[in-house]
Amino acid sequence: MRWGDMAQRMRQSLGLSAISGMAIGHAENGGARVFHLCDCVLRAGVIGCRRLHSTLCVPHDRLSLMSDHALDPAALDQLFRTARTYNAFSGEIDDATLHQLYDLLKFGPTAANGSPARFLFIRSKEAKARLAPLLDDGNREKTLAAPVTVVVAHDLDFHEKLPVLFPHTDAKSWFEGPRENRQVPAFRNGSLQGAYLILAARALGLDTGPMSGFNNAGVDAEFFAGTQWKSNFLVNLGKGDPASIFPRSPRLPFDEACRIV
Numbered sequence: 001m002r003w004g005d006m007a008q009r010m011r012q013s014l015g016l017s018a019i020s021g022m023a024i025g026h027a028e029n030g031g032a033r034v035f036h037l038c039d040c041v042l043r044a045g046v047i048g049c050r051r052l053h054s055t056l057c058v059p060h061d062r063l064s065l066m067s068d069h070a071l072d073p074a075a076l077d078q079l080f081r082t083a084r085t086y087n088a089f090s091g092e093i094d095d096a097t098l099h100q101l102y103d104l105l106k107f108g109p110t111a112a113n114g115s116p117a118r119f120l121f122i123r124s125k126e127a128k129a130r131l132a133p134l135l136d137d138g139n140r141e142k143t144l145a146a147p148v149t150v151v152v153a154h155d156l157d158f159h160e161k162l163p164v165l166f167p168h169t170d171a172k173s174w175f176e177g178p179r180e181n182r183q184v185p186a187f188r189n190g191s192l193q194g195a196y197l198i199l200a201a202r203a204l205g206l207d208t209g210p211m212s213g214f215n216n217a218g219v220d221a222e223f224f225a226g227t228q229w230k231s232n233f234l235v236n237l238g239k240g241d242p243a244s245i246f247p248r249s250p251r252l253p254f255d256e257a258c259r260i261v
């Protein structure tokens with residue numbers, strides 16, 4: 001039987017909508033055989049191989065709750081597994097790309113759709129010069145050289161826009177009162193939106209370099225005077241230079257970082 005025919009038969013028997021990958025493993029008897037077929041690795045159907053090499057292989061019958069629309073492995077690599085934090089960037093980023101970036105990240109969820117994050121894209125030489133003295137020494141050179149540096153900030157008066165952003169009910173009233181009471185929701189949801197920005201940038205093929213080493217109060221005074229915008233962290237954007245990354249640091253294993261109860 002040809003591989004293609006076999007793949008189609010297995011696709012049907014596993015109930016997969018399409019197949020984009022196939023891998024060969026070694027069976028107990030030493031022979032080679034197909035050990036999984038998938039339309040994406042995370043929905044792999046594992047077929048009788050006891051020497052699975054791929055850490056991504058998950059038995060098909062364990063995945064009944066996974067979405068039919070999981071991204072393919074290359075996309076997961078681009079967003080997470082091979083994405084890195086860069087320390088040197090090149091290229092140019094035009095306005096249209098920054099609009100694209102915002103038009104993706106804005107859909108990430110926030111409490112009551114409050115969307116408290118505000119983003120300042122620092123691109124001009126003049127604006128970079130205003131930022132320069134407010135950066136930690138170790139962050140200055142790479143930030144001045146990056147095509148764009150984003151100040152991820154949040155608006156402590158974000159609730160003013162809730163009548164538009166969450167029109168089903170009077171959500172604005174939930175956040176009225178002393179401004180310091182809005183600090184936690186603004187920071188929490190603004191930080192989430194900063195993370196959405198990093199992932200949206202990666203999805204668009206941009207590399208990122210997030211940084212918290214700078215003078216927040218100084219940035220607020222320099223760029224946000226007369227507003228209630230407060231800086232959270234910075235993100236350099238551009239085409240990352242692979243020579244500028246550090247060796248990948250380990251991540252906590254599941255058992256140290258997670259509990260299932």
Ligand SMILES: Cc1cc2nc3c(=O)[nH]c(=O)nc-3n(C[C@H](O)[C@H](O)[C@H](O)COP(=O)(O)O)c2cc1C
Binds near residue numbers: 085086139233245249
């Ligand atoms: C909120 C935040 C603040 C960070 N601050 C700095 C910083 O001030 N300077 C710096 O060089 N790297 C900074 N980093 C980079 C982290 O050290 C880096 O993202 C982390 O080690 C993971 O690296 P990797 O993505 O290459 O695996 C920061 C990252 C984040 C998310």
